[in-house]
Amino acid sequence: MKEESLVQQCLNLLKKEDIKNEIKLISSSLFDFILYDIKPYIYVVIIFIITIVLINLGILILLFFLLYKQPNNKLNI
Numbered sequence: 028m029k030e031e032s033l034v035q036q037c038l039n040l041l042k043k044e045d046i047k048n049e050i051k052l053i054s055s056s057l058f059d060f061i062l063y064d065i066k067p068y069i070y071v072v073i074i075f076i077i078t079i080v081l082i083n084l085g086i087l088i089l090l091f092f093l094l095y096k097q098p099n100n101k102l103n104i
Contacts, residue, residue: 031039040046
């Protein structure tokens with residue numbers, strides 16, 4: 028009788044439904060724990076990005092306003 032390799036034994040073990048369910052349960056719990064820990068940092072990054080976009084938009088509006096008000100602009104606005 029030919030012995031199965033260690034890799035093949037592991038693959039056969041992973042094909043069982045109860046093992047699949049246990050792995051899913053452990054991985055989902057781990058993912059939820061990690062997401063719970065980094066969620067405040069995600070909110071901070073989102074607020075930081077929105078702030079940067081608003082500042083850039085304000086600078087762009089001021090730039091167009093100042094270019095429009097100059098008497099000798101070469102843009103023919």
